[in-house]
């Protein structure tokens with residue numbers, strides 16, 4: 001889909017890049033020539049990820065940094081290290097997230113804070129440090145924020161802290177896309193539907209029955225492939241999308257289109273019977 005040098009000469013930091021979708025994006029970026037920095041809280045996981053990423057991208061530089069996105073001081077010192085290691089940095093993917101299922105009346109303030117701090121404060125911390133670096137250096141750059149389909153519109157039951165945090169990240173994406181356009185900084189978001197990962201599935205899809213109903217409510221009747229999301233991320237991070245900023249691209253097999261008022265009727269009877277019913281209702285049949 002992309003030429004091998006689509007991301008060459010770019011250094012990109014992916015937060016939470018040691019596993020899940022972050023790792024899949026890192027591998028894809030590396031295979032297209034990007035130098036990769038990943039950060040996370042668990043060093044052994046990051047080191048294993050570096051090995052894996054290096055198999056995907058030959059000749060690119062890959063480094064990992066132990067950092068919790070909630071800690072502004074550490075994020076600031078990590079960016080200093082990245083710039084010392086790579087010379088420069090052009091891209092940031094705010095991918096690190098936290099989430100768990102809970103009835104909202106049972107949430108503790110600490111539980112709410114943990115998720116919102118990772119998702120919203122963490123994305124702010126990284127974006128703020130990165131943005132200031134670009135502005136001070138007079139360089140252009142790109143930020144990609146991983147949000148969710150429930151960040152806009154519906155919100156979401158049983159994942160209240162995540163819904164609040166991701167809505168904030170989407171607001172940040174659009175606010176800064178406008179405000180920092182004059183510095184040549186683009187910010188976009190991706191809203192993925194269900195893409196199976198160990199981190200998300202262990203916390204959000206604990207049972208087989210839940211997994212089945214999850215899949216059945218997706219119009220395309222399947223989960224997303226990591227490669228599909230990684231391709232979209234490449235496009236938005238690359239020089240192929242220089243005029244796209246402040247956009248949120250949904251990639252969910254149509255899952256978020258469920259609200260259409262008449263959508264439910266194809267569950268009532270087979271399509272042939274439905275068509276028959278429509279024909280019988282047609283004037284002058």
Ligand code: HXC
Nearest residue numbers: 097098099100102108109110111114115148193194199200
């Ligand atoms: C209720 C919980 C809880 C749970 C933790 N807490 N898990 N409350 N139900 N299952 C509460 C704790 O009791 C504590 O509250 C507070 O949260 C902080 O918990 P810690 O374990 O001390 O925090 P920490 O180690 O920082 O862990 C943060 C975390 C954890 C968010 C709670 O789950 C985590 O590290 N997650 C990272 C990975 C992740 O979540 N990946 C999935 C992302 S998927 P008190 O009151 O004692 O302080 C995603 C996409 C969504 O976001 C879309 C999918 C379709």
